[in-house]
Amino acid sequence: MCYPQGDFLVGDHDVYLGAIGGAPVYIGASQFEAWKHTQLIIDVVPGRGGMFSLDNGREVRFLTRSRLFDGTQACPLPARPI
DSSP: OOOOOOOOOTTEEEEEEEEETTTTEEHHHHHHHHTTTOOOOOEEEEEEOTTTOOOOOOEEEEEEEEOOOOTOOOOOHHHEEE
């Protein structure tokens, strides 16, 4: 889901993944456990988004892709912003 900056209340079980265009990106702890061995790639593509996606008037939406990390890759998470 995409919320305006400051509208999402970060909980103790949310994991900070990084930022896109200055906007923080979080995932729930249980989702993180399932996805922690993958690289998540978040793109903006043509199409209609859902109600928690990009502005519906722009005819673009988020698309998340993933790929498994191999044994040579390590991707430490950045520090959680305060």
